[in-house]
Amino acid sequence: MSKTEFKIEGEEQTVRLGTLMSDLCVPYAVKNSKSVLIFLEGDLGAGKTTFSRGFIEGCGYKDIVRSPTYTLVEPYDFDNYSIYHFDLYRLLDPEELEYMGIRDYFERTSVCLIEWPDKANGLLPEADIRIALSYSQNSRTVVIESSVLSQDELDRIASC
Ligand code: ADP
Ligand code: MG
Incomplete structure (x- = not known):
């Protein structure tokens, strides 16, 4: 790790x-x-959606990135992969994830960005990457933990 x-x-x-x-x-x-x-x-306003916008724009998406607060998930399909941006803040019952066929999303070549993963009550698989954002007025502290990125890659990100 x-x-x-x-x-x-x-x-x-x-x-x-x-x-x-x-x-x-x-x-x-x-x-x-x-x-x-x-x-x-991270709490409301920590920067989860802002991070997701940068991620999705980094894939070449030129339109407006909307927060999937009401839709739970917003898909972005590219040539050979998809990005699925989830916001589970308004999830009332983790069972809803079963109804929406959550497992299918994890079987495709994709990156799943998941805001409020705790709301899923353990119904999600283990994260490959965990990004915690914490709030202080004009800045944010970021902690990244990953089982798929090397320490070198993370160090490079930290110094950018
Ligand atoms: P979340 O999705 O976690 O609720 P948002 O991304 O919607 O948070 O909102 C984060 C807010 O904090 C935005 O107003 C954004 O301009 C601001 N913000 C994002 N990153 C930083 C940062 N590194 N330093 C200061 N303010 C930030
Ligand atoms: Mg958000």
Whole structure:
């Protein structure tokens, strides 16, 4: 398990972090034809959606990235992979995940960005990458833990 912790100041840096992570995670998902699960943890306003926007824009998406607060998931299909952006904040019953066929999303070549994974009450598989954002006025502390990225890759992200 590799791990890093660093600070980012301002919305643009959070967007940039998302883009840098997409540069690492998308090739990994495509090369291994698997789904990479990224859990995004942190309070309301910590920057989970901002990070996701950077990630999705990093894939070349030019339109507006909407928060999937009401739809639970927003899909973005590219040539040979998809990004699924989940926001489980409003999930009332974890069983809803079964109804929406959550497992299918994890069987495709994809990156799943999941805000509020705790709301799933353990119905999700283990995360490949965990990103915790914590709030302080004009900056955010980021902790990234990963079983699929090397310590070198995380150190490079931290110093960007
Ligand atoms: P969440 O999805 O976690 O609820 P959002 O991404 O919707 O949070 O909102 C985060 C808020 O914090 C936005 O207003 C954004 O401009 C701001 N923000 C994001 N990243 C940073 C940062 N690194 N430093 C300061 N403010 C940030
Ligand atoms: Mg959000």
